[in-house]
Amino acid sequence: xxxxxxxxxxxxxxxxxxxxxxxxxxxxxxxxxxxxxxxxxxxxxxxxxxxxxxxxxxxxxxxxxxxxxxxxxxxxxxxxxxxxxxxxxxxxxxxxxxxxxxxxxxxxxxxxxxxxxxxxxxxxxxxxxxxxxxxxxxxxxxxxxxxxxxxxxxxxxxxxxxxxxxxxxxxxxxxxxxxxxxxxxxxxxxxxxxxxxxxxxxxxxxxxxxxxxxxxxxxxxxxxxxxxxxxxxxxxxxxxxxxxxxxxxxxxxxxxxxxxxxxxxxxxxxxxxxxxxxxxxxxxxxxxxxxxxxxxxxxxxxxxxxxxxxxxxxxxxxxxxxxxxxxxxxxxxxxxxxxxxxxxxxxxxxxxxxxxxxxxxxxxxxxxxxxxxxxxxxxxxxxxxxxxxxxxxxxxxxxxxxxxxxxxxxxxxxxxxxxx
Ligand SMILES: *Cc1c(COP(=O)(O)O)cnc(C)c1O
Numbered sequence: 001x002x003x004x005x006x007x008x009x010x011x012x013x014x015x016x017x018x019x020x021x022x023x024x025x026x027x028x029x030x031x032x033x034x035x036x037x038x039x040x041x042x043x044x045x046x047x048x049x050x051x052x053x054x055x056x057x058x059x060x061x062x063x064x065x066x067x068x069x070x071x072x073x074x075x076x077x078x079x080x081x082x083x084x085x086x087x088x089x090x091x092x093x094x095x096x097x098x099x100x101x102x103x104x105x106x107x108x109x110x111x112x113x114x115x116x117x118x119x120x121x122x123x124x125x126x127x128x129x130x131x132x133x134x135x136x137x138x139x140x141x142x143x144x145x146x147x148x149x150x151x152x153x154x155x156x157x158x159x160x161x162x163x164x165x166x167x168x169x170x171x172x173x174x175x176x177x178x179x180x181x182x183x184x185x186x187x188x189x190x191x192x193x194x195x196x197x198x199x200x201x202x203x204x205x206x207x208x209x210x211x212x213x214x215x216x217x218x219x220x221x222x223x224x225x226x227x228x229x230x231x232x233x234x235x236x237x238x239x240x241x242x243x244x245x246x247x248x249x250x251x252x253x254x255x256x257x258x259x260x261x262x263x264x265x266x267x268x269x270x271x272x273x274x275x276x277x278x279x280x281x282x283x284x285x286x287x288x289x290x291x292x293x294x295x296x297x298x299x300x301x302x303x304x305x306x307x308x309x310x311x312x313x314x315x316x317x318x319x320x321x322x323x324x325x326x327x328x329x330x331x332x333x334x335x336x337x338x339x340x341x342x343x344x345x346x347x348x349x350x351x352x353x354x355x356x357x358x359x360x361x362x363x364x365x366x367x368x369x370x371x372x373x374x375x376x377x378x379x380x381x382x383x384x385x386x387x388x389x390x391x392x393x394x395x396x397x398x399x400x401x402x403x404x405x406x407x408x409x410x411x412x413x414x415x416x417x418x419x420x
Contacts, residue, residue, distance in 0.1 A: 022330040029366045035292040035310040037377050041395040043287035054255025060274040067093045069280030069374040074402040076100035087278035141191030150197030155218035195226045201235025206249045220265050231274035238282035243324045281374040288373025294365045306361045311344025313383040318352050326370040335360035
């Protein structure tokens with residue numbers, strides 16, 4: 001079984017390499033300029049289907065792609081075409097989804113700490129709303145008892161190892177604590193509101209499937225308190241490998257185990273509920289690469305720096321989370337490997353990699369950052385008054401520009417120049 005799985009993954013990654021070949025990527029950097037993000041539509045589709053297949057034993061499965069990972073409207077169109085729903089965390093993401101063609105019933109609104117007005121606006125647009133605090137729940141339920149509401153529970157389970165991305169633990173700002181269930185039930189009873197879903201999103205990295213299943217049991221226990229449920233949403237947290245030796249969530253094993261438990265629960269509950277997930281990273285991370293050009297190779301007494309035409313304004317994850325993105329020199333892939341610190345051009349420390357083995361780098365080479373599909377472009381900024389990069393989608397063998405590089409007008413846009 002294990003051998004088959006490995007062979008299968010290996011065969012797939014070969015095909016990925018075919019589509020995202022060095023020559024193709026170099027041509028894209030030439031045609032569209034650098035820096036540029038490139039996404040492989042087929043890889044996104046593959047991940048979507050892989051997750052669907054892992055849960056094929058569940059009668060009603062709903063995958064809601066988490067828009068915040070990569071929110072380009074053409075990417076959203078691709079998800080719409082695949083039959084996915086979307087998970088949105090702001091009214092703007094929600095509007096983007098509607099514009100991309102999603103029906104309101106295929107959208108869930110899962111914000112944190114937003115105003116009652118924003119939630120009412122979302123409800124008015126007809127999307128599924130998800131409330132994650134008692135204060136807003138009570139206010140909303142009192143005013144709109146008929147609108148179906150999903151509630152976000154915090155099961156207080158540490159799913160990942162990093163406190164920046166584990167949102168289920170005891171002092172997290174997310175969700176309604178399981179210790180407050182009695183209070184929650186009182187609000188629901190007093191307002192007579194309609195709770196149609198239970199939700200959790202424990203964090204960004206599921207390293208251990210048993211921990212996730214443990215959190216799921218807490219969700220099932222909570223679900224028993226509500227008689228009108230239509231779905232249970234298990235959030236996300238699927239881990240993808242960033243560097244050699246990284247653990248990847250074994251989706252197939254999780255699918256097998258959770259499906260079985262979910263089906264048992266539905267029997268107990270007396271109704272076929274929908275099992276929902278809202279993955280972001282799993283669906284798009286590995287489908288994306290970031291291409292940047294080397295401006296300067298700077299040799300100091302201790303280090304060789306490769307300085308690229310980018311910085312944490314374009315890709316903040318290494319500085320923000322300490323995440324490691326593989327970096328390849330696609331202009332000289334067979335060159336002798338040397339140690340480089342890859343840094344940017346921002347006037348502030350913006351290190352992408354420290355003393356990394358990369359094949360010999362010359363000025364003007366194109367470096368390729370892997371795993372750049374999720375939380376990369378969507379976190380980009382104009383810091384240092386730099387333009388945000390272009391985005392390209394590889395779809396059916398053709399490179400489509402899906403976002404133009406910014407221009408000087410974009411920098412000035414909305415600035416009001418007063419004469420002093
Ligand atoms: C960000 C987010 C997700 C997606 O998480 P990934 O780790 O990218 O899969 C899902 N649900 C909610 C509520 C989120 O905020």
